[in-house]
Amino acid sequence: xxxxxxxxxxxxxxxxxxxxxxxxxxxxxxxxxxxxxxxxxxxxxxxxxxxxxxxxxxxxxxxxxxxxxxxxxxxxxxxxxxxxxxxxxxxxxxxxxxxxxxxxxxxxxxxxxxxxxxxxxxxxxxxxxxxxxxxxxxxxxxxxxxxxxxxxxxxxxxxxxxxxxxxxxxxxxxxxxxxxxxxxxxxxxxxxxxxxxxxxxxxxxxxxxxxxxxxxxxxxxxxxxxxxxxxxxxxxxxxxxxxxxxxxxxxxxxxxxxxxxxxxxxxxxxxxxxxxxx
Amino acid sequence: xxxxxxxxxxxxxxxxxxxxxxxxxxxxxxxxxxxxxxxxxxxxxxxxxxxxxxxxxxxxxxxxxxxxxxxxxxxxxxxxxxxxxxxxxxxxxxxxxxxxxxxxxxxxxxxxxxxxxxxxxxxxxxxxxxxxxxxxxxxxxxxxxxxxxxxxxxxxxxxxxxxxxxxxxxxxxxxxxxxxxxxxxxxxxxxxxxxxxxxxxxxxxxxxxxxxxxxxxxxxxxxxxxxxxxxxxxxxxxxxxxxxxxxxxxxxxxxxxxxxxxxxxxxxxxxxxxxxxxxxxxxxxxxxxxxxxxxxxxxxxxxxxxxxxxxxxxxxxxxxxxxxxxxxxxxxxxxxxxxxxxxxxxxxxxxxxxxxxxxxxxxxxxxxxxxxxxxxxxxxxxxxxxxxxxxxxxxxxxxxxxxxxxxxxxxxxxxxxxxxxxxxxxxxxxxxxxxxxxxxxxxxxxxxxxxxxxxxxxxxxxxxxxxxxxxxxxxxxxxxxxxxxxxxxxxxxxxxxxxxxxxxxxxxxxxxxxxxxxxxxxxxxxxxxxxxxxxxxxxxxxxxx
Numbered sequence: 001x002x003x004x005x006x007x008x009x010x011x012x013x014x015x016x017x018x019x020x021x022x023x024x025x026x027x028x029x030x031x032x033x034x035x036x037x038x039x040x041x042x043x044x045x046x047x048x049x050x051x052x053x054x055x056x057x058x059x060x061x062x063x064x065x066x067x068x069x070x071x072x073x074x075x076x077x078x079x080x081x082x083x084x085x086x087x088x089x090x091x092x093x094x095x096x097x098x099x100x101x102x103x104x105x106x107x108x109x110x111x112x113x114x115x116x117x118x119x120x121x122x123x124x125x126x127x128x129x130x131x132x133x134x135x136x137x138x139x140x141x142x143x144x145x146x147x148x149x150x151x152x153x154x155x156x157x158x159x160x161x162x163x164x165x166x167x168x169x170x171x172x173x174x175x176x177x178x179x180x181x182x183x184x185x186x187x188x189x190x191x192x193x194x195x196x197x198x199x200x201x202x203x204x205x206x207x208x209x210x211x212x213x214x215x216x217x218x219x220x221x222x223x224x225x226x227x228x229x230x231x232x233x234x235x236x237x238x239x240x241x242x243x244x245x246x247x248x249x250x251x252x253x254x255x256x257x258x259x260x261x262x263x264x265x266x267x268x269x270x271x272x273x274x275x276x277x278x
Numbered sequence: 279x280x281x282x283x284x285x286x287x288x289x290x291x292x293x294x295x296x297x298x299x300x301x302x303x304x305x306x307x308x309x310x311x312x313x314x315x316x317x318x319x320x321x322x323x324x325x326x327x328x329x330x331x332x333x334x335x336x337x338x339x340x341x342x343x344x345x346x347x348x349x350x351x352x353x354x355x356x357x358x359x360x361x362x363x364x365x366x367x368x369x370x371x372x373x374x375x376x377x378x379x380x381x382x383x384x385x386x387x388x389x390x391x392x393x394x395x396x397x398x399x400x401x402x403x404x405x406x407x408x409x410x411x412x413x414x415x416x417x418x419x420x421x422x423x424x425x426x427x428x429x430x431x432x433x434x435x436x437x438x439x440x441x442x443x444x445x446x447x448x449x450x451x452x453x454x455x456x457x458x459x460x461x462x463x464x465x466x467x468x469x470x471x472x473x474x475x476x477x478x479x480x481x482x483x484x485x486x487x488x489x490x491x492x493x494x495x496x497x498x499x500x501x502x503x504x505x506x507x508x509x510x511x512x513x514x515x516x517x518x519x520x521x522x523x524x525x526x527x528x529x530x531x532x533x534x535x536x537x538x539x540x541x542x543x544x545x546x547x548x549x550x551x552x553x554x555x556x557x558x559x560x561x562x563x564x565x566x567x568x569x570x571x572x573x574x575x576x577x578x579x580x581x582x583x584x585x586x587x588x589x590x591x592x593x594x595x596x597x598x599x600x601x602x603x604x605x606x607x608x609x610x611x612x613x614x615x616x617x618x619x620x621x622x623x624x625x626x627x628x629x630x631x632x633x634x635x636x637x638x639x640x641x642x643x644x645x646x647x648x649x650x651x652x653x654x655x656x657x658x659x660x661x662x663x664x665x666x667x668x669x670x671x672x673x674x675x676x677x678x679x680x681x682x683x684x685x686x687x688x689x690x691x692x693x694x695x696x697x698x699x700x701x702x703x704x705x706x707x708x709x710x711x712x713x714x715x716x717x718x719x720x721x722x723x724x725x726x727x728x729x730x731x732x733x734x735x736x737x738x739x740x741x742x743x744x745x746x747x748x749x750x751x752x753x754x755x756x757x758x759x760x761x762x763x764x765x766x767x768x769x770x771x772x773x774x775x776x777x778x779x780x781x782x783x784x785x786x787x788x789x790x791x792x793x794x795x796x797x798x799x800x801x802x803x804x805x806x807x808x809x810x811x812x813x814x815x816x817x818x819x820x821x822x823x
Contacts, residue, residue: 167653168663171712174611175667175719176640189657 007268014264020257024250028074035068039224043068047240058242060233066243069229070250076225077254080137081206084144088206089199091145092152097183099153100160111157114150122147126209130218137220140213144206155198159191193269200262204255211251226251280352282486283309283332283454288346288356290327290336290510301327301341303510309454312484314477316497316518318533319507320734325490328507329456331356332488333373334363350454369399372447376459378439382431388415388442389427395449414445418475437468444475451483458490465598466761470805473500492735494537495764495808498522506530522811536739538764540806542787546771549589553722553755554610554643559583559619559629561605561779579605580616581779587723592749592756594770594787596763596802602779603759607727610757611645612636623723641671641719646745648728650708654700660686660711661696667718685714689744706737710744717748724749725757730765742769763806767791775799 009015046063048055057067099110117125126143133139163169164187172182213219214227215234226247233243290302302324309315319325330336332348334355348355350370355363367373375381383391392411396402402410408427415423418441431439440460447455457476461469477500480487491497497504497518505515506527514527525531561580579602587593595603609616612628621629628639647653654663664682669675679696686695689710700708709729716724726745730738746769749756760766766773767787774784775798783796794800803809 167647167649168655170613171645171647171653171715172666173613174640174643174645175670176637177666177670186655186658190655 004268008264011264011267013260014267017257017260017264020253021261024074024254024257025078027071028078031071031075035065035071039068039072040064047236049240050242057246058240060229060240060243061236066229066246069224070226070247072224073226073229073247074250076223077207077210077251080141080144080210081203084141084148084206085199085202087141087145088148088202089152089195092149093156093188093195095149096153096156097160097188100157101164101179101183101187103161107157110153114153117146117150123209123212126213127216127218130213135218135220137223140210140219143213144209147209148202148206151202152195152198155194156191159194160187163187163190197262197266197269200258200265204258204262207251207255207258281308282311282351283488284349285328285332286347286349288328288331288348289344290324290331291342291344293340298510300344301510302331304346305507305512307505307512307515309486309488311453311486312480313502314480314487314489314500316489316491316501316504317507318491318494318497318504320492320736322509323507324510325507326458329373329458329488329490333367333371333456334358334360368395368452369450370452371454371456372450372452373456373458374440374443374447374460377463378436378443379431381443382439384431386430387427388429388431388434392446392449395446399450410449414449415442417479418442418445420445436464437472440464440472441475444479448479448483448485452485454486454488455480456488456490459492461496462492466763466807467598467801467805469807473807476500493807494522494534494735495806498808498811506533532736536736537808538739538742538768540764540767540791540809542767542791545786545788548591548771551589552586553589553623554587555620555622556583556585556606556610557620557622559606559609559616559621561609561614561616578779580609583619583781585774585781585784587755587757589755590749590753591771592758592769594758594760594766594773595776596760596766596773597776598761600778601776603776604727606776607645607725607757607759611643611725641667642721643723643725644716644719644721646709646712646716646724646726646729649732650705650712653712654708656700659696660698660700663700663711664715664718667715671719681718682714685717688717688748689714705733706741709733709741713744713748717752721754723755723757725759727759728761731760731762738765745769763802775802
């Protein structure tokens with residue numbers, strides 16, 4: 001564990017990313033303390049520039065506090081990103097593991113299904129799904145998970161394909177181990193690294209998709225999110241630049257930080273780089 | 279007189295923080311015209327890096343020449359600039375590699391690749407180049423050169439690819455040919471042909487050959503002089519006769535002593551109890567075909583294979599690659615499903631059994647795998663790897679743990695190994711762990727698929743001895759798959775020789791070695807490298823005793 005941290009911390013930008021994520025997490029946690037009350041509530045004079053009328057980052061056309069929106073929106077973005085990714089990874093691992101391990105007809109069936117999902121552009125597909133279900137947190141999570149799992153399934157299938165014929169897996173067959181145990185106990189631990197890496201990068205994509213959906217007005221109308229803020233401020237871009245800009249910077253920083261961490265994880269977990277270091 | 283190649287005090291530095299500072303330390307070697315110098319050593323001895331240093335092909339910047347000189351007819355290559363090295367490579371020094379499939383470009387025809395050599399180094403017309411290429415391929419005795427020139431590497435056999443490589447290497451009549459384990463990846467009969475070819479070509483062109491190998495048999499067949507390397511040091515050098523018959527350094531002595539003898543060990547009485555019978559086993563592989571695949575190709579990996587195994591004996595299955603020996607082994611342990619025939623354990627035929635029905639028989643037959651690096655789960659601790667078999671068969675965790683600890687000792691490892699990971703062990707130690715795992719279920723039959731072919735020769739001897747001891751102590755019967763007749767002579771009571779899926783001959787080892795009946799067996803036996811040489815050495819030894 002310690003050596004893992006040593007390898008990870010060798011990558012400075014990954015540590016920076018981790019720091020930014022920690023700050024955003026902190027912001028999400030203490031949002032109700034520093035900005036008590038509803039972020040949708042009218043807090044004062046509308047269209048105040050940053051710094052004026054007691055608004056740190058200004059207010060929008062209805063007099064809502066942009067800073068409060070960002071703080072409360074952080075929770076939405078992170079939660080949706082995390083949960084959607086977890087669901088996608090879970091589904092992807094199951095599909096990919098079954099396809100890669102059993103091969104043959106099962107593989108054909110599962111992979112053709114996966115390809116069906118992959119033929120539709122993911123963002124358009126997400127819009128379609130949310131439009132069919134009614135816009136709510138759950139439907140956004142489901143939509144993001146549905147468009148994200150095929151990538152995980154393909155990756156896991158490839159790993160399982162190459163690992164299932166290794167001699168150590170065959171040795172498990174010769175002692176009569178069951179398929180489920182071989183898959184979960186023997187093969188899966190050996191392909192955790194790429195799954196962790198792709199998962200961490202997927203969180204960033206999920207946040208982007210969520211913001212996109214909220215921008216188009218397909219987010220949950222009762223939950224504050226960064227995408228919603230940008231959507232609301234988009235018509236005012238020339239008269240009140242701050243309404244769009246600060247949530248935009250928040251998204252940029254979060255996605256960048258997560259990508260940096262993902263990259264760092266990749267370096268730290270990649271066995272070939274590890275060998276070179278030792 | 280300036281020597282053709284003179285290496286003086288060569289140091290090749292490794293990246294800082296590694297196990298040792300130098301891969302090659304203070305190596306001094308020389309090579310004259312028209313001679314073959316064999317550099318022998320085990321893995322990690324620095325023999326390959328020495329060869330690469332001469333070619334200027336070290337993986338820079340991590341690995342570089344730190345000190346010393348490599349002079350080619352007086353010109354120091356250690357100080358030569360890259361453009362000059364490019365000029366020399368191919369025209370003055372050329373190289374052939376272990377694996378011709380990866381050394382040749384898979385998307386270019388053989389003809390184009392030979393052509394490249396001429397285009398870079400000599401001014402010749404296209405027609406001249408083609409004719410030269412044809413002559414070369416003719417010289418290396420490739421059947422049908424006109425056809426080969428148009429072939430891609432994958433369309434040739436391993437031996438033919440190596441011949442093509444040699445043709446390329448000799449295209450510009452270089453003064454030095456460096457051969458880095460050129461026959462290690464080849465079958466024994468092909469190896470004998472390639473060694474003969476290298477010797478002939480060297481004779482004809484007067485080339486100096488720097489031949490890297492780990493195999494003393496090959497040394498005996500081909501070398502004029504020998505240099506032995508250990509841990510980056512040249513520990514002994516001299517003429518082949520000197521080094522092989524009167525080795526001075528203890529390491530050389532140990533290496534030569536661990537070359538298994540071709541003399542089969544004395545026969546032991548065969549137990550009347552037959553533990554396993556294999557009757558007319560058939561297994562085919564189908565490739566291609568299917569949807570849009572065109573016509574399917576069917577390969578008979580095992581054809582009417584019939585064997586029997588008595589209690590306490592070791593049955594060797596020998597053959598070259600593609601002979602189906604591994605397939606038979608895998609069918610016996612039921613990793614592959616044979617299509618027809620019987621595998622009788624006592625009275626029970628386990629061939630058609632499904633997974634659930636097979637489970638009670640699993641513990642009776644266990645397998646030791648070839649590759650000690652791929653056969654252990656890198657994420658599992660050694661203890662868990664060994665104990666999981668007994669656990670699955672319903673032992674309590676305490677009993678399984680006790681069993682695993684006991685087995686670690688049986689195979690000669692420390693008890694502390696229990697909580698460590700496989701990557702902390704060397705190849706030989708890993709193979710011991712693999713053996714412990716196979717023994718954990720108290721099997722009656724142990725199937726070992728090339729268990730020592732990935733190991734250095736000194737480690738090989740230890741593992742073979744261990745397998746022998748265990749077999750006697752636990753009254754095991756063993757099926758031992760190998761391509762190496764020397765190894766077979768040392769461990770097998772009986773031998774079955776396989777070719778293209780068929781058993782062409784089987785019987786007691788001593789009988790087969792003394793009077794092989796089948797042509798193919800005779801071919802195999804006569805192709806064993808160093809056969810004549812070591813025979814005379816052994817006879818000398820016997821007489822002196």
